[in-house]
Amino acid sequence: MDDLPSRQRWIVHLWLILTVLVSLLTLLPHFSILVHIFFGLLFAGLVVAHLRHRRRTVSILLADLRRFGKWIKPRGRMAWADLLLLFVTINVVLSGFFDYFEHRPVMISTGLISPIRWHVVSSLVLLVLLTVHTLRRWRRLRTSQVR
């Protein structure tokens, strides 16, 4: 834990959690939506730092995604789970920008159920995925050695 890379990773993990919580808190009535956007974008920037901290793992996981035979192995499943997490994170940021510039919540029609609010639904999915992602790695939040 005392080495610098571990400490930097721990700080990023901590701020990842804080920015999600604060961006939700800023949805309370007396905050400007710009404060919400600020913390949402800070979260997105920290995700980039988080991935850069483990470039080696990311490239191994990307290689697993390209090999069909690996998909059912634990690491292959982790690669798919992380890809889904990234996809949903990108959706949250994109939908947030669309809502902001269109001055209204953008609706997505799935054809199955009534149209859904893109940003709200993607945010809720993100919160569920992040909770699972974080809880499963809880013991490594402070002591991550992964490169």
Ligand code: HEM
């Ligand atoms: C940590 C990531 C984020 C989460 C969990 C999140 C969650 C939410 C939720 C649940 C709402 C709905 C409030 C309501 O209508 O009751 C909302 C609203 C909004 N968010 Fe985010 N958000 C995030 C990031 C962002 C980002 C990065 C942007 C802009 C780029 C953004 C822009 C907006 C805007 C413009 C609204 C108001 C319009 C709407 O209801 O969609 N958000 N956010």
Ligand code: HEM
């Ligand atoms: C609240 C936000 C998040 C927290 C607290 C968090 C925390 C962690 C922790 C503790 C690890 C384990 C590090 C280790 O084993 O040493 C990890 C790994 C990882 N995280 Fe996150 N993370 C967050 C969000 C994300 C997001 C949005 C992505 C987007 C793809 C992501 C991608 C990864 C990847 C690729 C790994 C390495 C492989 C794995 O363990 O799945 N994380 N994260």
